[in-house]
Amino acid sequence: MPYEVQGVVSRAKGEPVSLETVIVPDPGPGEAVVSVKACGVCHTDLHYREGGINDEFPFLLGHEAAGYVEQVGPGVTDLAPGDFVILNWRAVCGTCRACRRGRPWYCFNSHNANQSMTLADGTRLTPALGIGAFLEKTLVHAGQCTKVSPEAEPAVAGLLGCGVMAGLGAALNTGAVGRGDTVAVIGCGGVGDAAIAGSYLAGARTIIAVDTDDRKLEWAKGFGATHTINSRGLGQNDVVQAIRELTDSFGADVVIDAVGRPETWKQAFYARDLAGTLVLVGVPTPDMRLDDMPLIDFFARGGSLKSSWYGDCLPSRDFPMLIDLYLQGRLPLEKFVTERISVDGVERAFERMHKGEVLRSVVEFS
Template identity: 80%
Template structure:
């Protein structure tokens, strides 16, 4: 029997979200229905509400989620009912040229559930990042479910589903941060702080946090930043160079997604250093750099998609580090809220009052 549940919907650009009845079909071949236990309120969800992703309204929001598999469709062998999972939005296909080259984190044919969730009147919903998890139950492709240790609290585990994984992976996977490196992170929201945490876990010696908000810089210290720079009052390029012996950082991670801050990252790196863009720009943004500088400084300019993660590899490993007390994922959870408080959480996010508000469903309360 199909499921009838409550979920958070964005019906139009800039309109407040609403709590509505959602129809979730039984899982078909290759699909799974998951009982959502917790879901983080990510800036990407706000982008969807504001029409910054596309205009396929109405959207079923939410995507940073953990929960328990309720049912699976025909042919599903990778997960089973009762499995505790983190949802991911890049279920690799295993067949495209990236997968066949042994680089599945670059999969060019990731997939989602084939069937659609709908409103009570039959209107088809667009699930955020192919997940849609501000809802009691959601339908996903089975490959979007990654089994992890059930000892991990859902409110914490779910954050690996998007922003925290993006930042950790930008440092560890894309940037290749290693022992003794100097790292600068520009933009200290959830993604930037995760990049700082990832750099710290990887053994970076100097970790410089850059932001315009002193509160965010203080949070960054809690994740391992050794130095902070308020770029509202201090030239961040000069400050980063000064803190790295006049050279610039080995790895600079741009977690804002703007041309101005990308240029700062470009010029704040050491010769032959690496710039990683993990902040998401908007379609109209343009970047202009002297080509001679691109050539003359050498090194690497990289973009990080979802932290270049492979969920089946990275999620269990990172949850293991968290359960060992070696990865401060708890620090990202500013508050837990109920499903009817998502609009308020967006306002807090815009005011910079929280790193993550996390929706907890009653069955997940601990």
């Protein structure tokens, strides 16, 4: 029998979200229904509401989730009811050109459920990142369920489903931060602080947090930042010079741009050491452009300029390992949870997120 639950829906661009009845079908071949226990409120959900992803309204929001498998469809052999899982939006196909070349973290054909969840009147919903988890039960492809230790608290574990994984992976996977490296992170929201936590975990000796908000810089210290720079009112060259002064005048080995604007990307580019690595993990808008960048600077400075998609993670590899580190007390994932809210508080959580008052609001279900 299909499930009838209350979910957070975005009906039109820029309009407040609403709590509406959602019909969740029984799982078909290769699918699973998951009983959601917690789901983080991510900037990507707000981007969907604002029309910044696409115009396939209405959207069923929520994607940073953890819960228990409720039911599996035909052909699903590696999941069973009762398994504790984190939902992921990179369910690798195993057959695309990236997967065949041994780079499944770049999978170009990741799986989603074939069936649709709908409103009570039959209107098809577009689930955020193929998940849609601001509701008690959701339908996903079985490959979107990554089993982890059930000892982890759902409100903490679910954050690996998107933003925290993006930041950790930007440092650990894309940036390949290593022992003794110097790192600068520009933008200290949830993704930036996760990049700081990943750099600390990797053994970086100097970790510089850059932001315009002193409160966020204090949060960054709690994740391992050794130095902070308040860039409010500073010019591009001032920020670059400040990073250089903290890295023996050379610049950082790895600079992570967790903002995703032309001005922060340029700061990151010039704040690197020669042959250093720049990692862009903040998401730009389609209208943003880089202007007045001399081509000779790209050649003369060398190094690597990278974009990090989902932290270049492989959920089946990374989620269980990171949860184990959390349970060992080596990765403070619990510090990302600023507040716990009910499902009717998502619109207010968007407001707090926009004002920079939270790292993560997390919707909890009983």
